Amino acid sequence: MFMPEHWTDAYIGKRVTALVEVGKLSVPRRGSA
Known part of the structure; x- marks a missing residue:
């Protein structure tokens, strides 16, 4: 079956x-990385 790129x-x-x-970027930065 053909698989799209x-x-x-x-x-x-x-x-x-x-x-x-x-x-x-969307997750608020907290103390832990």
Whole structure:
């Protein structure tokens, strides 16, 4: 079955990294890193 490019591991990796970075910015900074 044809797999769209946006479902490749590279794309998923980029999306996960982006979401993690956004999460770091959106979560209020507390004492613990």
